[in-house]
Amino acid sequence: MTRRTLLVSLLVLVLAAAQVLGQGCPPPSNIPVGSCAPKAGTATNFAGDPGPMRVRKSIYTLNSTELAELRLAFQKLRALPSTDPRSWMAQGNVHCWYCAGDNSTIPDVHGNWAFMPWHRDYLYVLEKILGKLVNNPNFAIPYWDWNTPDTPGCTGHLRVPPPYLGSTNNSLFDCYRVVTPTSTMSNSSVGAARVTQILNASNTFALFFGSPTVSAALWPGPHGYVHLFVGNSVNLNVAKQDMGVLETASRDPLFWAHHANIDRLWDVWVAKYGTPVYPTGFLNQNWTFWNQDQKLLRFSGGDAANRATRLKYRYAPPCGEAPVQATPAPPPKPPEMVSMTPQPQTFRTEAKATGRTFKIGPNSGTHVVVNLENVTAPADEAAVLRVFVNKPNANAGMTEDSHLVQELFIVPGRTPGTGHAGHQHSFNFKIVLPEAIAAEVEKAKGNVPVTIVPVASTPKGVLSAAPKQVRVKMAKPYITVE
Ligand code: C2O
Numbered sequence: 001m002t003r004r005t006l007l008v009s010l011l012v013l014v015l016a017a018a019q020v021l022g023q024g025c026p027p028p029s030n031i032p033v034g035s036c037a038p039k040a041g042t043a044t045n046f047a048g049d050p051g052p053m054r055v056r057k058s059i060y061t062l063n064s065t066e067l068a069e070l071r072l073a074f075q076k077l078r079a080l081p082s083t084d085p086r087s088w089m090a091q092g093n094v095h096c097w098y099c100a101g102d103n104s105t106i107p108d109v110h111g112n113w114a115f116m117p118w119h120r121d122y123l124y125v126l127e128k129i130l131g132k133l134v135n136n137p138n139f140a141i142p143y144w145d146w147n148t149p150d151t152p153g154c155t156g157h158l159r160v161p162p163p164y165l166g167s168t169n170n171s172l173f174d175c176y177r178v179v180t181p182t183s184t185m186s187n188s189s190v191g192a193a194r195v196t197q198i199l200n201a202s203n204t205f206a207l208f209f210g211s212p213t214v215s216a217a218l219w220p221g222p223h224g225y226v227h228l229f230v231g232n233s234v235n236l237n238v239a240k241q242d243m244g245v246l247e248t249a250s251r252d253p254l255f256w257a258h259h260a261n262i263d264r265l266w267d268v269w270v271a272k273y274g275t276p277v278y279p280t281g282f283l284n285q286n287w288t289f290w291n292q293d294q295k296l297l298r299f300s301g302g303d304a305a306n307r308a309t310r311l312k313y314r315y316a317p318p319c320g321e322a323p324v325q326a327t328p329a330p331p332p333k334p335p336e337m338v339s340m341t342p343q344p345q346t347f348r349t350e351a352k353a354t355g356r357t358f359k360i361g362p363n364s365g366t367h368v369v370v371n372l373e374n375v376t377a378p379a380d381e382a383a384v385l386r387v388f389v390n391k392p393n394a395n396a397g398m399t400e401d402s403h404l405v406q407e408l409f410i411v412p413g414r415t416p417g418t419g420h421a422g423h424q425h426s427f428n429f430k431i432v433l434p435e436a437i438a439a440e441v442e443k444a445k446g447n448v449p450v451t452i453v454p455v456a457s458t459p460k461g462v463l464s465a466a467p468k469q470v471r472v473k474m475a476k477p478y479i480t481v482e
Contacts (some may be wrong), residue, residue, distance in 0.1 A: 008226050033432050036096035036247070036420065040087040041296035043288040044102050046303055049312040051137045052257050054127070056264070058318040058411040059142040059257055060154050060163040067163055070142065073130035074253050075171035077360040080200060085290035086129045086271055092251040094122065094289065110246065111427040113282055114209040115219050116266055117304035124311045125299075128257060132292040141219040143260035146185060147195040151320030158185040160230065164254050174252040176241035185229050188220040188399050189407055192375050198222075199269060201432035202365075207438055208269055212281065214428045218262055224409030232382050232411075246383070247414040257387055264315045268308075278305045298399065303457070340385070340472040343387045344453040346392050349446060349479045368438035368482045370405065370431040375474040377425055379441060380416040384463060387431060388451040396455045397464040406431040410472070441479060450477040 004477065055109040062070065080087035083230040098109045098118065109118040123141065131139030146156045156162075164172045165181050188194060202208035202217040221468035230252065231244025242252040249255050270276075291297050303310040338345070349370070370389060377383040384407070391403035399406060433441060441448050452474075456467035466474045 014130065020444075033208050035132040036093040037282055038094055038097055038288075039290065039296075040094050041290070043290075043296040043298040046113075046291075046297040046299045048303075048310050049128075051312060053308075054138055054140040054313040055316050056140040056260055056313055057142055058145050058148070059163060059317045060145070060148075060157070060164070061319055061449045063144055067138065068134065068140075069134055071171050073134045073139065073362075075370055077130060077134040078171055085294060085296075086292065088251065090290070091126060092248055095250040095255075096414075098246045098287065105263070108425070109287070111210075111215045111425060112212055113214075113216060114287075114301075115216040116263075117282070117285060117301040118287060120263050120307065120311070121268070121287065121299035121305035122250075122289065123256060123259055124303075124313070125229065125291055125297075127313070128292040130183070137474075141256050143261055143264050143315065144254065144257035145261050145318040146190045146258075147192050147222065147261070148318040148320060149192045153155050154319035158187060158191070160254065161257070164257070171274070172253045174242055174254065176248075177228050177243065177252065177254075178232065183229070185225065185397065186463065189225045189409075189463075194266065199265070199272060199432065201434070203273060203367075207278075207367075207430060207432060209282065214430060218265060220408045220427065220429055222412065223258075223262055223407065227408070227411045228382050228384070228409050229255055230258075245380075245412050245415050247418065247420060269317055278302075278336060284428070323427070333376060336476050337473045338476055339452055340452060340469065340474070341482045342454055342466045344394055344396075346449045346451040347477050349448055349450050349477055360463055368433045368441050369480045369482050370433065371478050371480060372408075372427075372429040372431065373475040375408070375410070375412045375429060375471045375472065379413040379425060381471060382410060382412050383470065384455045385454055385472065386453040387477075388453065389433060390444075390448045391451055392449040394451040394453050396453055400452075400465070401480065402434075403437060405433055405437060405449070409476060446479045446481075448479070450479075452477070 021171045027113065057066075076090045077086070077091075082089040097106060107114065109115060112300070127139065127141045130141065131137060141255040144157075144161055146157050148154070149159065149204070157194075160179050162181075164170075164174075166173045181284070182213065196215050198221060199208075206214070210219075227243050227249060228248075231242050231249070242248045243255060278301070283305055283375055285301040286386045287299050288296055288298050308314060338347075342405065370387065372387070386396070386404055387397075387408065388398070388401065389405050391398075391401060394401070394403070406429070410425070410427070413425055453471040454467050456462045456465045457463050458465045
């Protein structure tokens with residue numbers, strides 16, 4: 001053997017070993033990056049789905065035939081050449097383009113009222129592509145209902161659903177996840193009580209869906225938590241591939257199941273409060289996607305709002321059916337930016353006049369709202385903040401405190417060093433206070449401490465430590481009555 005062939009065979013051996021170790025997962029730095037611009041084309045308006053009504057089921061209720069079909073569909077999607085605009089890579093790039101894309105003229109679809117309808121249309125397109133690949137017009141993607149409480153025979157919602165585990169020969173597996181099969185999400189962050197609290201509090205269109213400048217209610221809380229849990233271990237400063245960063249999030253099959261659940265909560269909201277009057281600006285938002293027939297179609301907020309007739313799917317209830325309690329509860333502008341520090345920071349709030357006086361009560365129709373504005377985090381770094389009202393000594397370890405009124409899991413927009421400019425994420429949040437806390441605020445005439453506690457994970461993954469550094473800024477919180 002010559003020296004040269006020896007070297008070559010050594011190299012081959014090393015490469016093979018690396019493949020086995022990483023289960024075929026290229027190191028994140030080897031992921032091809034550059035432009036995530038979608039294939040160009042001339043779009044025509046989506047004409048409405050002509051097919052049968054499809055039924056999206058909880059992943060925990062699929063039978064083995066349905067699971068096999070789901071796996072086959074994702075396997076076929078992964079096998080499409082990346083030049084195909086329906087391909088796996090192309091799907092990931094669509095998400096990248098609309099959130100952290102390299103073209104800053106594309107508006108971000110996350111921290112505003114595009115969040116709910118954009119993802120609804122995006123999921124629809126993927127569902128139709130998968131359905132076509134397995135030749136089943138009734139094919140529907142499943143949802144991961146992390147908020148469903150365990151019932152006999154239907155447990156483990158806070159862990160990654162078993163069909164998505166395994167190794168890369170399972171098309172639903174993603175080698176970039178940081179979770180293990182036994183990693184369990186925090187029930188207080190994503191469980192039934194948290195979701196019910198959000199649904200109860202967000203009892204107007206604007207509070208639930210947001211506005212052109214205000215984030216939708218579900219975006220910062222459970223939505224962000226699940227992303228970071230799966231892809232980032234909520235380890236601040238460790239931006240990872242796939243679920244942990246928006247740039248690559250939808251390359252993980254779990255993304256679709258996670259977002260199907262977020263999308264289902266839109267329906268749960270409508271079941272609770274009735275169909276809202278969707279503002280024209282909300283209905284007229286539009287964006288383009290390549291569909292199952294490789295046609296470029298323009299979808300709108302209106303298509304999303306008319307799910308049953310335009311997109312033709314509905315949600316089957318989860319096992320045990322999580323009841324939504326019908327108890328409406330209580331719900332501005334000047335920024336002096338403050339930088340967050342790793343230690344909790346307390347602000348005294350002043351109530352801002354909104355023409356409504358404090359009068360809290362079941363039927364008063366008023367909300368007491370903590371406004372957090374211009375919350376800005378670096379594009380390549382996750383941030384987790386807990387917001388306490390009237391709890392000046394709050395600390396990172398308090399997870400079950402009744403004065404903990406919101407958790408913000410801010411998902412980074414891109415992986416460091418990938419060359420994407422990424423959008424400067426700046427969010428406005430309205431946190432509607434639960435009635436008991438609102439009453440305390442009312443008593444203090446709006447002058448209460450609001451304490452912002454940055455949190456990091458401990459080596460065991462528990463969110464209870466102070467981070468080493470925090471690169472988040474925000475305006476001083478203030479209170480309104482709305
Ligand atoms: Cu487009 Cu869950 O993010």
